[in-house]
Amino acid sequence: METTVKTKYWHTLDDGRVQCDLCPRECKLKNGQRGLCFVRACEEDQIVLTTYGRSSGFCIDPVEKKPLNHFYPGTSVLSFGTAGCNLACKFCQNWDISKSRQMDTLADSASPETIALAAKNANCRSIAFTYNDPVIFHEYAIDVAAACHENDIKTIAVSAGYVCPEPRAEFYKGIDAVNIDLKAFTEDFYHRITGSHLGAVLETLSYIKHETDVWLEITNLVIPDENDSDKELNQMTEWIVSELGPDVPLHFSAFHPDWKMRDKPKTSLQSLQRARSIAIMNGLKYVYTGNVHDREGDTTFCYECGGELIVRDWYEIKEWSLDQAGKCPTCNSTCAGVFDSGHGNWGSKRVPIQLNQGGL
Numbered sequence: 137m138e139t140t141v142k143t144k145y146w147h148t149l150d151d152g153r154v155q156c157d158l159c160p161r162e163c164k165l166k167n168g169q170r171g172l173c174f175v176r177a178c179e180e181d182q183i184v185l186t187t188y189g190r191s192s193g194f195c196i197d198p199v200e201k202k203p204l205n206h207f208y209p210g211t212s213v214l215s216f217g218t219a220g221c222n223l224a225c226k227f228c229q230n231w232d233i234s235k236s237r238q239m240d241t242l243a244d245s246a247s248p249e250t251i252a253l254a255a256k257n258a259n260c261r262s263i264a265f266t267y268n269d270p271v272i273f274h275e276y277a278i279d280v281a282a283a284c285h286e287n288d289i290k291t292i293a294v295s296a297g298y299v300c301p302e303p304r305a306e307f308y309k310g311i312d313a314v315n316i317d318l319k320a321f322t323e324d325f326y327h328r329i330t331g332s333h334l335g336a337v338l339e340t341l342s343y344i345k346h347e348t349d350v351w352l353e354i355t356n357l358v359i360p361d362e363n364d365s366d367k368e369l370n371q372m373t374e375w376i377v378s379e380l381g382p383d384v385p386l387h388f389s390a391f392h393p394d395w396k397m398r399d400k401p402k403t404s405l406q407s408l409q410r411a412r413s414i415a416i417m418n419g420l421k422y423v424y425t426g427n428v429h430d431r432e433g434d435t436t437f438c439y440e441c442g443g444e445l446i447v448r449d450w451y452e453i454k455e456w457s458l459d460q461a462g463k464c465p466t467c468n469s470t471c472a473g474v475f476d477s478g479h480g481n482w483g484s485k486r487v488p489i490q491l492n493q494g495g496l
Contacts, residue, residue: 139190141275143176145303146183154178159222159271159299160336172331173272174220188276190245191216192267194254196487198451199480202264202294203387203426205436206473207313207351209446210453210480213292214255214489217267218276223296224331225319227359227397246491248276248283254491255289261480262290262312271299274307281310297340298332304340313351313474315387316341320356320363321372329362329397338375345380351474353385355426358403358411360391366414373415382419382439383472388412390427405430422472440469451484 145157153164156171163171165178175187194216199208202215221228246254255263263284270277270293281291290312297316299307308314318337319330326334344352354376358364376384388411390403408425412433415423425433434448443466447455460477463470 139188140179140184140186141188143183143185143275145274145300148181154181154183156183157300158183158274158303160333161222161298171222172224173222175218175272185273185275187218187220187273189247190218192219193217194246194251194489194491196258196260196482196485196489197264198482198484199262199264199292200448200451201486202266202292202315203355203389203424204292204313204315204351204353205387205424205446205448206353206385206422206471206475207292208261208290208474208476208480209456210482211261212259212480212482212485213262213264214251214258214260215264215266216251217265217270218273219268220272221268222272222298222332223269226329227357227391227400248279250491251280252283252287252289254489255284256287258489260289262292264292264294266292266294269295269298271295271303271307274303278307278310285310296330296332297337297344299336299340301339301343304343308344308348308350311348311350313353314344315353315355316344317355317357318372321368321375322363325363338379342379345384352380353387355387355389356411357389357391358407359397360401360403360407362400364403364407364411366410369411369414370418373418373420376415377419382421384420385422385424385472386415386420387424387426388415388433390425392427403427408433436471438464438467438469438471440464441467443467445471446479453479453481 146154156163167178170177177186196212197215199211199213265277293311293314323334326332344350388408392402405428412423421439436446445457456479459465462475
């Protein structure tokens, strides 16, 4: 299928260059140049997406791996991404995809309808735009979401939230759940380590929570000596409670040395548990630890009585105590989230697949 399509979020500058208006980076390009994301380029005096319909691969995952712990727990999700990224994170954990400048990375070709059919045939509850940020393949993601909704498949975005207001509003009309990667809570970190700005991400978080019906969860990758101080963790979690509310689940995830930040040690379990304790102390009801084995940090607790509602071991659901209305059976308090009457049984399986025009 054709891989280059026209886009609409751009304008021409007085000097003849074309500015991309998709994200706050506002790349200003001449014909033949590509933006920092690599996949959006200036051709014939307009911005085009060069990777429409092309993916770096497809895989069926547990939804908890996105991570989403309160969105149809235990169900399977068809995950895929493309290439490139509009941030420049020195610690990127998916750098082989997000930093790729090779079209060979985009080995799989699939139309939106093919992806929706594949998810349906595999009995996936949802699809996820992940591995790299769906902001940069905006047009493709929107079309895939529409095709999935026609087949009763939910849509998930895993994003850094670095996007301008107008395309943001269009994008989230087609999204059912999102995990936003809140990378830190200082402008210095965002500018120095990611090449972006904190304010735009906070605006996206507030928009999703207050102006959409999209289910929201947040991930914070805890990096030793960069964003893990008690002061910063307090400021971040206090902001989440006051601006977004105490029901938003927060995932503290362990860093491992990668890409251009190999001089840092991996995050200890104790550091994640400390961060979790601070968040709970500041009023967040659902706080998790990730990329480590921590049964307590995997478990969903009732915020009122402390009872275990969903007991997990990594991505496996071991116990389920929510009633059919999503309430605690002990105190009748409602657990925030999007639930069926029970849970899925996909477990921790990760199944790579190849798509063709017939689906799987």
